Amino acid sequence: MPVFTAAIDPVTRIEGHLKVEVKVETVGGVQQVVDAFSTGTLFRGFETILEQRDPRDAPLITSRICGVCPTAHGMAAALLLDRAFGVEGDTPARTNGRLLRNLVHGACYIESAILHFYLLSLPDFVAPLPMAPWIPAWNPGRRLDSGTAAQYAEHYKAAVGARRDAHEMAAVFGGRLPHSPGYIVGGFTAVPSAEDIAAFGAHLEALIGFTGSVYVPDAERLASLFAEYGRLGKGYGALLAFGTFELDNSAQPALLFRRGRLPAGGGTALDVDTSRVAEQVRHSWYVEPGADLPPAQGTTKPQHPKAGAYSWLKAPRYEGVPYEAGPLARMTVNGDYQGGVSVMDRHVARARETLKIARAMRQWLAQLVPGQPAYTHRPVPATAQAEGLTEAPRGALGHWIEVRDGRIAKYQIITPTCWNLSPRDRNGQRGPLEQALVGTPVANIDQPIEVLRVIHSFDPCLDCATHVTRLE
Amino acid sequence: MLISRRRLLRYCLLSAGALGLGPGEGWLLRRLLANPSGPSVIWLIGSACTGCSISFLNRISDVAGEPATVTDVLADSLNVLFHPTLMGSAGETAAATLERVRDEGNFILMLEGAVPTRFGGHACVVYQRNGRAVTYQEAVQDLTARASKTLCVGTCAAFGGISAAGSNPTGAMGVGQLTGRPVISLSGCPVNPDWVVWAVVQLLLGREIELDEDRRPMALYNRDLGGGAAEPILHDKCPRNPGLHGTPVAVSFGEDGHCLENLGCRGPHTKARCDGCWNGIAGNVAGQPHAGRWCIGVNAPCHGCVEKTFPGLQSFFEPYVP
Numbered sequence: 001m002p003v004f005t006a007a008i009d010p011v012t013r014i015e016g017h018l019k020v021e022v023k024v025e026t027v028g029g030v031q032q033v034v035d036a037f038s039t040g041t042l043f044r045g046f047e048t049i050l051e052q053r054d055p056r057d058a059p060l061i062t063s064r065i066c067g068v069c070p071t072a073h074g075m076a077a078a079l080l081l082d083r084a085f086g087v088e089g090d091t092p093a094r095t096n097g098r099l100l101r102n103l104v105h106g107a108c109y110i111e112s113a114i115l116h117f118y119l120l121s122l123p124d125f126v127a128p129l130p131m132a133p134w135i136p137a138w139n140p141g142r143r144l145d146s147g148t149a150a151q152y153a154e155h156y157k158a159a160v161g162a163r164r165d166a167h168e169m170a171a172v173f174g175g176r177l178p179h180s181p182g183y184i185v186g187g188f189t190a191v192p193s194a195e196d197i198a199a200f201g202a203h204l205e206a207l208i209g210f211t212g213s214v215y216v217p218d219a220e221r222l223a224s225l226f227a228e229y230g231r232l233g234k235g236y237g238a239l240l241a242f243g244t245f246e247l248d249n250s251a252q253p254a255l256l257f258r259r260g261r262l263p264a265g266g267g268t269a270l271d272v273d274t275s276r277v278a279e280q281v282r283h284s285w286y287v288e289p290g291a292d293l294p295p296a297q298g299t300t301k302p303q304h305p306k307a308g309a310y311s312w313l314k315a316p317r318y319e320g321v322p323y324e325a326g327p328l329a330r331m332t333v334n335g336d337y338q339g340g341v342s343v344m345d346r347h348v349a350r351a352r353e354t355l356k357i358a359r360a361m362r363q364w365l366a367q368l369v370p371g372q373p374a375y376t377h378r379p380v381p382a383t384a385q386a387e388g389l390t391e392a393p394r395g396a397l398g399h400w401i402e403v404r405d406g407r408i409a410k411y412q413i414i415t416p417t418c419w420n421l422s423p424r425d426r427n428g429q430r431g432p433l434e435q436a437l438v439g440t441p442v443a444n445i446d447q448p449i450e451v452l453r454v455i456h457s458f459d460p461c462l463d464c465a466t467h468v469t470r471l472e
Numbered sequence: 473m474l475i476s477r478r479r480l481l482r483y484c485l486l487s488a489g490a491l492g493l494g495p496g497e498g499w500l501l502r503r504l505l506a507n508p509s510g511p512s513v514i515w516l517i518g519s520a521c522t523g524c525s526i527s528f529l530n531r532i533s534d535v536a537g538e539p540a541t542v543t544d545v546l547a548d549s550l551n552v553l554f555h556p557t558l559m560g561s562a563g564e565t566a567a568a569t570l571e572r573v574r575d576e577g578n579f580i581l582m583l584e585g586a587v588p589t590r591f592g593g594h595a596c597v598v599y600q601r602n603g604r605a606v607t608y609q610e611a612v613q614d615l616t617a618r619a620s621k622t623l624c625v626g627t628c629a630a631f632g633g634i635s636a637a638g639s640n641p642t643g644a645m646g647v648g649q650l651t652g653r654p655v656i657s658l659s660g661c662p663v664n665p666d667w668v669v670w671a672v673v674q675l676l677l678g679r680e681i682e683l684d685e686d687r688r689p690m691a692l693y694n695r696d697l698g699g700g701a702a703e704p705i706l707h708d709k710c711p712r713n714p715g716l717h718g719t720p721v722a723v724s725f726g727e728d729g730h731c732l733e734n735l736g737c738r739g740p741h742t743k744a745r746c747d748g749c750w751n752g753i754a755g756n757v758a759g760q761p762h763a764g765r766w767c768i769g770v771n772a773p774c775h776g777c778v779e780k781t782f783p784g785l786q787s788f789f790e791p792y793v794p
Contacts, residue, residue, distance in 0.1 A: 008563035009600035015522045041597035045641030054787035064634045067523020137560025171751035171765040178523040181772035190770035191728035304591045373726030
């Protein structure tokens with residue numbers, strides 16, 4: 001049988017720059033993907049911007065890694081700085097700071113999920129609107145009757161407004177979205193007023209309504225209409241979550257989504273020890289270091305061209321194993337989702353998670369104390385090392401800092417898309433997306449829309465993934 | 473593009489003063505916006521975070537008291553033929569569309585992101601055509617030469633911004649610096665969507681846009697919201713200006729409503745109309761209370777993100793010395 005190679009470049013409706021190359025062959029009478037290569041096509045060298053800066057700048061600089069998940073970076077950097085500066089204690093200021101961080105971050109989860117399902121993913125399944133830029137488009141087929149398709153198109157338009165509204169909600173306390181200036185070491189800049197709380201709450205109730213009565217049903221219906229995608233795109237099936245949304249002010253706070261990992265095959269969630277994480281670069285455009293290094297010591301030196309390399313993304317592995325991060329990982333590790341791992345499991349888990357977060361936000365909003373400042377002052381430490389673990393909407397996010405002489409000596413970031421879209425590692429193991437693509441049937445090799453469906457289910461954010469290398 | 477002509481028109485008429493539209497020009501705008509064969513738009517993203525696209529989506533179709541759903545926002549859309557985050561097609565189909573629009577000429581080019589020049593431009597590849605990788609650098613050189621107008625959306629495209637900061641390992645630079653061509657720069661990290669709409673409207677009206685020395689529209693970055701000639705130094709019009717309003721100067725975060733100059737605010741050295749609003753109701757003009765939000769409104773210092781000097785090497789948390 002002939003083998004076709006198809007390169008999709010650009011992969012559109014993602015954040016950032018991605019090329020995916022698939023080899024397609026007919027196996028058992030079905031034309032399908034037999035191999036895949038995921039290529040991040042942008043490199044920014046982001047961490048060098050941070051070096052020698054005031055450590056307090058980290059949330060502001062790192063939020064600029066991504067316009068779709070800026071608060072995730074703001075949160076990771078703020079948590080990391082709190083530890084580095086010794087911000088602690090169970091005080092009203094810390095409570096309001098924690099709640100404001102969670103509320104603005106939660107608003108961005110809602111924004112990101114609605115954006116992802118409707119604007120980025122839905123055109124893979126339903127004929128897009130009959131105008132540019134939705135046409136020309138790859139043919140999504142005629143699976144849906146005209147009434148269902150029209151309803152999805154209507155909901156698409158509603159989603160445009162809902163996602164904008166979510167950012168407007170975030171801006172009530174965050175000042176401006178994207179790139180809120182609110183996340184600072186010691187807490188949050190805003191002092192919530194009763195009017196702010198009411199304004200935020202009005203947005204929130206509307207978004208809970210949209211999520212519960214439109215988004216979740218739309219995702220679940222799509223899963224039933226395209227039931228074969230409940231089996232496709234599984235990949236390795238190993239899931240990783242750093243956890244997020246702190247629920248108290250202690251040093252080891254309870255989280256709305258717990259930290260943990262589930263190796264392939266399931267079982268009970270295991271602990272996460274980030275010293276067992278290492279980024280490999282055998283097939284990435286970087287000079288390979290002598291040994292695997294944990295993230296806090298990770299280093300990178302670009303080398304382009306480089307024989308055998310095909311991506312600006314590195315390949316993070318946990319004890320050498322590729323893990324998938326994202327809403328499905330969070331929900332499954334947390335015991336909130338008991339499905340499998342597939343394209344549609346990712347969509348449905350993301351939708352249900354959005355509703356869970358939005359409802360939790362209702363409680364956090366009620367706990368805010370009007371007029372109570374949300375800031376605890378601590379001086380910049382001369383030396384410190386710290387880790388900030390959280391979750392971006394699209395999965396586990398870690399920041400690592402080393403402070404010397406009161407300045408940033410070293411900063412390291414590992415993003416969820418580095419996990420999900422990584423290239424092969426030293427042992428030739430594919431990244432999770434590459435593995436998930438193998439076995440995907442392809443009807444039309446010139447328009448492999450089935451491949452796009454698998455890619456989009458991971459909600460790739462290449463803006464994040466390719467900004468996070470540190471130069472020596 | 474997620475702007476309906478009807479919405480855009482309504483917005484423009486509501487904020488005619490802020491947009492610099494004279495009386496009687498509304499009908500002209502109405503005719504232009506009703507024209508489906510208006511200029512094509514290519515929106516290309518380079519070394520960026522997609523934040524300016526997201527910011528742009530945050531603005532239009534926003535009227536107080538309306539439901540969050542926007543039912544007519546997609547009707548009669550502007551003719552945006554290529555936008556990597558929104559478009560239906562992918563791969564070769566998308567690349568072919570871009571090259572067709574390019575070859576037809578007479579398009580408006582909107583560029584988001586700085587241009588990395590190291591590694592032969594391969595730190596940013598924007599598409600592949602007939603098996604050949606096209607870098608952002610190559611595309612920018614090619615497209616700016618053919619576009620009727622080029623808008624640099626955001627500080628990265630305008631000046632290099634965050635992408636070119638620090639040791640600038642990818643040799644990133646602004647579009648004007650790379651090409652030497654007469655671009656129109658709309659700085660901001662992210663850009664304020666209101667400013668993008670303003671610039672697009674000027675182009676649709678066939679107006680010349682008067683630019684400052686940084687190739688930014690004078691009307692957006694050097695005049696007040698009412699179009700007056702006063703320099704819009706943020707500090708000079710800040711509702712927290714101690715000299716004008718007797719506001720106390722904050723010595724620490726968490727002091728609600730105080731002036732933030734000692735906490736790193738770059739407002740005294742930043743010219744912009746951020747006081748117009750962010751994430752809020754379009755159509756705010758000078759003299760009206762803020763319906764929208766902005767950084768200073770949540771006790772966060774201005775970080776000067778519209779300026780060529782952003783982010784610079786100085787701390788954002790120490791008093792700013794230009």
